[in-house]
Amino acid sequence: MSPDPLTPYGNKPMVTPIVNAVNYEYASFEVLRQITDGEIDGYTYHRDDNPTVRNVEKIIARMEGGEDCIVCTSGMAACSLVYFTYLSAGDHIILFHDIYGAHYKVSLILERMGVEITWLDADDSSTIGEHIKPNTRMIFVESPSNPLCKVVDIRATRAAADTAGAMVVVDNTFATPYHQLPLTLGADLVVHSATKALGGHNDLMAGAIIGSKEHYDKLWFTRQAIGTTHDAYSASLLERGLKTFELRAERMAVNGMAAARFLATSPKVSRLSYPGLPEHPGHAVAAKQMKNGFGGMLSFDVGGSQEDAKAFINALDVIYHAVSLGATETLICIPYLTTMLYLPPERRTTFGVNLNTVRLSMGIEPTERLIADLDRALAAI
Numbered sequence: 001m002s003p004d005p006l007t008p009y010g011n012k013p014m015v016t017p018i019v020n021a022v023n024y025e026y027a028s029f030e031v032l033r034q035i036t037d038g039e040i041d042g043y044t045y046h047r048d049d050n051p052t053v054r055n056v057e058k059i060i061a062r063m064e065g066g067e068d069c070i071v072c073t074s075g076m077a078a079c080s081l082v083y084f085t086y087l088s089a090g091d092h093i094i095l096f097h098d099i100y101g102a103h104y105k106v107s108l109i110l111e112r113m114g115v116e117i118t119w120l121d122a123d124d125s126s127t128i129g130e131h132i133k134p135n136t137r138m139i140f141v142e143s144p145s146n147p148l149c150k151v152v153d154i155r156a157t158r159a160a161a162d163t164a165g166a167m168v169v170v171d172n173t174f175a176t177p178y179h180q181l182p183l184t185l186g187a188d189l190v191v192h193s194a195t196k197a198l199g200g201h202n203d204l205m206a207g208a209i210i211g212s213k214e215h216y217d218k219l220w221f222t223r224q225a226i227g228t229t230h231d232a233y234s235a236s237l238l239e240r241g242l243k244t245f246e247l248r249a250e251r252m253a254v255n256g257m258a259a260a261r262f263l264a265t266s267p268k269v270s271r272l273s274y275p276g277l278p279e280h281p282g283h284a285v286a287a288k289q290m291k292n293g294f295g296g297m298l299s300f301d302v303g304g305s306q307e308d309a310k311a312f313i314n315a316l317d318v319i320y321h322a323v324s325l326g327a328t329e330t331l332i333c334i335p336y337l338t339t340m341l342y343l344p345p346e347r348r349t350t351f352g353v354n355l356n357t358v359r360l361s362m363g364i365e366p367t368e369r370l371i372a373d374l375d376r377a378l379a380a381i
């Protein structure tokens, strides 16, 4: 066998090479048979698998404590892969109002396909048991939730799901594996928008699903069928982002707690939600299921109107007015106008996304610089 051109003398590159090949020359019919029979791992066609992507999957699986991981084109692709892999007509799923807004759009497709949906307020998550039906197949949870940072008890959700043999899926994008490991709390699957803190630099889109090898095989089948395989270049950027992930997550949590403590003192801020504050209704549960702090996500209402919230954001100098989260830069947005835009207006406000609610995603800048920016902007309204 000729030597590997990348490692002719055994020295390995410190960075996983970007394999842009979509197609691979078969070494032999025997190798083709071994790959298609699943006897060996090998690469034949990009929609099936790619070595750069596979490497990042193994890193994320380890971070979440799972056996394996599927990486795909975006966080919503990951969530949709989960829905399409496990739900059938006649199944029932429990979703929370306070999850990322695009789920609402996907839920319309699921309903059209015959899936029955119960929407719950995350504040009422202790009543999940009352909504379980014999055909409940899945409970999908975000904790902390997007955008209101509500906390759902993952262990209690597992116990409720067990009464119907339902799956528990946890979107861990807000918490990140630095603060929360849902598989250890009873989740069957963890999903991520890896576009956010895992990537961390606003330069790639990716989704990840982590779980057992058995789940990996099922999800792989769907991804291969519909073709949402991640691209090698973005996977390489994701691998690079993961190298600094823990450092960034640590700093974001420090900044999150500092911002929450500061904002709590302002008369212009109301409904402040940060799970690290003892007065947060979910603090006790968060303290039990999270670790290393409480993350970098906050939400709060500014002044008394959307004009106040806009004036506040316009007065910020260091913090960026932008959607997305988990980046090196601190980002702020009005969810009513952005992440929840897909929902009918009355649906946004009924579960607590007010016209003047803002979502703050802490970055890794020096804490004092961010607090000074918040202080200056609050003074301007």
Ligand SMILES: Cc1ncc(COP(=O)(O)O)c(C=O)c1O
Pocket: 074, 075, 076, 077, 100, 142, 146, 171, 173, 174, 192, 193, 194, 195, 196, 205, 206, 207, 324
């Ligand atoms: C909690 C959460 N899950 C999923 C998604 C979807 O991720 P993506 O934008 O990568 O599709 C987002 C996007 O903001 C999110 O905040």
